[in-house]
Amino acid sequence: MLDSLSNYSKYIATVVGILFVVFCAVTAIVTPTSAVAVDTADMVRDERVGTQHTVSVTLTDLYEEPPLESWTLTGSTALVDVTWTIIQYDQTGAQIDQQSYDGQRLTGTRIAAVDGTNRVSVRVAGTIPRIESFSYDPKQSFRVVSLTQTRTGGSSSVIDIWTATHSTEQSASAREELTTARETVSTVDSDRAKQTIQNAIDAYNGGEFALATRLASEAEEAAKQAQQSNQMFQYVLYALSGIVVIGGASGIVYWRRQQRTEDKL
Missing domain, CATH: 2.60.40.740 (Immunoglobulin-like)
Known part of the structure; x- marks a missing residue:
């Protein structure tokens, strides 16, 4: 038991010593801020x-x-x-x-x-x-x-x-196109649009502003197409839902009529 306590004390002392050395090193490296x-x-x-x-x-x-x-x-x-x-x-x-x-x-x-x-x-x-x-x-x-x-x-x-x-004039123009395209791409779930806008950013970082602008335009167009497809899909779902509702209502009416006919018989 005493040996365990002794080892534990040595361990704590070692850790404290290391932390003190690290603190001193960091303090020496960091340049203080002037009060001017x-x-x-x-x-x-x-x-x-x-x-x-x-x-x-x-x-x-x-x-x-x-x-x-x-x-x-x-x-x-x-x-x-x-x-x-x-x-x-x-x-x-x-x-x-x-x-x-x-x-x-x-x-x-x-x-x-x-x-x-x-x-x-x-x-x-x-x-x-x-x-x-x-x-x-x-x-x-x-x-x-x-x-x-x-x-x-x-x-x-x-x-x-x-x-x-x-x-530069070219980089500023390309950045404006990229920013607009990114905003459009962020509103849809399109892997193609996301990949294209990333390619446009990579082209910008490489100083290829004409390519970056063209890819940004393609990404924006892909995002708009995806948005239109999503809207069309939603319209189809709405239409199918309407058909199901109408069909279900018609079925209920038909069933009720059949029930009345059977009751009369």
């Missing part, structure tokens, strides 16, 4: 490849959690032909510094209380990137902007990450 506040964020949502846009973020509560006197603002974007503009303001709202950088990575801008910086505006101007891999569901997306607070000593925390979807 995002006051406003003007972002793109769903844009065409190749179009130019400017997004902006305003940061406040720059030194509160954890308490800091200074830190470095870094960032990255998937936009191309990029220009970053970092503007710093004091407590009165007056601009005290402005710096511009080119490239997809913002390597570092110093934010310091001693400089009087109370609010920071980040503007990123660039072009929506081309699509490396198309996806119908979920729709293909890209990183618009990510901002990070890096502290003295090298530790860092993510302020925020913004993403958006993007498309």
